[in-house]
Amino acid sequence: xxxxxxxxxxxxxxxxxxxxxxxxxxxxxxxxxxxxxxxxxxxxxxxxxxxxxxxxxxxxxxxxxxxxxxxxxxxxxxxxxxxxxxxxxxxxxxxxxxxxxxxxxxxxxxxxxxx
Amino acid sequence: xxxxxxxxxxxxxxxxxxxxxxxxxxxxxxxxxxxxxxxxxxxxxxxxxxxxxxxxxxxxxxxxxxxxxxxxxxxxxxxxxxxxxxxxxxxxxxxxxxxxxxxxxxxxxxxx
Numbered sequence: 106x107x108x109x110x111x112x113x114x115x116x117x118x119x120x121x122x123x124x125x126x127x128x129x130x131x132x133x134x135x136x137x138x139x140x141x142x143x144x145x146x147x148x149x150x151x152x153x154x155x156x157x158x159x160x161x162x163x164x165x166x167x168x169x170x171x172x173x174x175x176x177x178x179x180x181x182x183x184x185x186x187x188x189x190x191x192x193x194x195x196x197x198x199x200x201x202x203x204x205x206x207x208x209x210x211x212x213x214x215x216x217x218x219x220x
Numbered sequence: 221x222x223x224x225x226x227x228x229x230x231x232x233x234x235x236x237x238x239x240x241x242x243x244x245x246x247x248x249x250x251x252x253x254x255x256x257x258x259x260x261x262x263x264x265x266x267x268x269x270x271x272x273x274x275x276x277x278x279x280x281x282x283x284x285x286x287x288x289x290x291x292x293x294x295x296x297x298x299x300x301x302x303x304x305x306x307x308x309x310x311x312x313x314x315x316x317x318x319x320x321x322x323x324x325x326x327x328x329x330x331x332x
Contacts, residue, residue, distance in 0.1 A: 147322030161314045205250045205318045208265035
């Protein structure tokens with residue numbers, strides 16, 4: 106169990122640019138989640154995959170945001186035409202199975218800063 | 221939907237006991253999670269409660285009262301390394317799974 110890994114750890118870019126983040130979940134975990142977290146707040150749910158299927162997207166996820174999990178393993182989150190309000194920590198988490206009590210295992214996140 | 225309320229910040233002394241409260245409103249209850257998050261790091265799972273009562277795990281215990289929509293995390297024999305944010309989360313059903321909605325977290329500062 107190598108844990109959930111996210112890449113890059115930090116991303117600084119100019120407003121209007123596109124960015125893409127990657128998440129590698131724990132290998133046997135079939136569920137993968139993306140969250141956004143700003144300073145002093147808890148993680149806000151963005152989207153969720155079961156295997157390769159994207160089953161839910163938050164209203165927070167505007168049409169500039171897209172996520173994929175093409176082979177049911179790693180996932181990417183792309184933000185197009187970034188805005189200053191997109192500056193945040195983007196967290197990925199994975200979990201196993203369908204039980205309510207399955208805890209999520211989080212990666213260390215990608216910190217995005219928009220200049 | 222879910223509405224989760226936690227205090228923003230608490231301070232305590234090394235060696236003491238601290239209780240971090242969480243109140244929630246939800247249309248259907250499916251348990252409650254507590255996570256710990258050190259600054260700049262990932263949240264890590266502490267506990268899950270679905271039945272009323274206190275569950276103890278070493279220095280950390282978690283309590284739930286479903287009728288009151290209330291939970292607390294009890295930390296005993298506080299250590300400096302316990303300084304962190306403590307997140308309360310309530311799952312809601314979606315797409316055949318349950319997706320936790322997080323509170324804003326309580327920042328705990330432990331001082332000597």
